[in-house]
Amino acid sequence: MDYTKMCSKYESAAELLGKKWTGLIIRVMMGGPKRFKDIKEQIPDMSDKMLTDRMKELESHGIITRTVYPEMPVRIEYELTDKGRDLEGVTNSIQAWGEKWM
Amino acid sequence: MDYTKMCSKYESAAELLGKKWTGLIIRVMMGGPKRFKDIKEQIPDMSDKMLTDRMKELESHGIITRTVYPEMPVRIEYELTDKGRDLEGVTNSIQAWGEKWM
Numbered sequence: 001m002d003y004t005k006m007c008s009k010y011e012s013a014a015e016l017l018g019k020k021w022t023g024l025i026i027r028v029m030m031g032g033p034k035r036f037k038d039i040k041e042q043i044p045d046m047s048d049k050m051l052t053d054r055m056k057e058l059e060s061h062g063i064i065t066r067t068v069y070p071e072m073p074v075r076i077e078y079e080l081t082d083k084g085r086d087l088e089g090v091t092n093s094i095q096a097w098g099e100k101w102m
Numbered sequence: 103m104d105y106t107k108m109c110s111k112y113e114s115a116a117e118l119l120g121k122k123w124t125g126l127i128i129r130v131m132m133g134g135p136k137r138f139k140d141i142k143e144q145i146p147d148m149s150d151k152m153l154t155d156r157m158k159e160l161e162s163h164g165i166i167t168r169t170v171y172p173e174m175p176v177r178i179e180y181e182l183t184d185k186g187r188d189l190e191g192v193t194n195s196i197q198a199w200g201e202k203w204m
Contacts, residue, residue, distance in 0.1 A: 001197055003133030006126065006144045010193075013200030014125035023116035024108065031105030042108045083203050089195035091112075095103055097192055098115030101185050 016061060017090065021046050021054055026084070027091050029064060033079040058084070118163060119192065123148050123156055128186070129193050131166060135181040160186070 063084040069075040165186040171177040
């Protein structure tokens with residue numbers, strides 16, 4: 001990697017992934033399709049509004065999909081796209097570093 | 103990895119590394135010892151105060167060292183510690199994902 005100058009793709013990725021709660025949400029989503037409450041369960045300190053905002057943002061970046069199942073009551077599931085699942089290298093490296101140093 | 107529950111070490115790592123500018127600063131530092139102005143050069147939109155705060159924070163977490171060389175004028179260099187250099191897996195995976203998807 002060329003460390004002598006900044007890379008705009010790295011910059012964009014770091015800005016998106018570095019937002020508060022986003023790294024935690026992506027880790028939870030690695031476990032497969034989730035409902036809103038499943039995510040909240042693992043990140044209880046995050047407000048509903050914040051989770052809603054983050055999920056919208058991740059959806060707009062093509063990292064998750066939101067599927068509405070027309071049942072009674074309506075069921076909504078979130079799932080990683082290929083682009084989202086491809087973040088496994090990032091979450092794994094953060095986990096490995098965290099286990100060693102935190 | 104167990105995705106069914108959150109890991110506090112992952113949480114701490116993601117919180118620290120996810121702070122605004124920190125991911126960019128660490129990428130620059132991967133290039134070897136740096137002076138304040140070398141870092142600013144690659145991240146021109148970041149204010150001096152913000153860089154100072156972030157470097158203090160990274161120093162307090164044992165990720166960088168700050169060395170003062172008693173020359174005229176005084177020279178101050180920042181360098182990654184072993185803990186800091188070990189973040190190469192994280193920066194590499196963000197770079198790889200960014201190149202593919204951003």
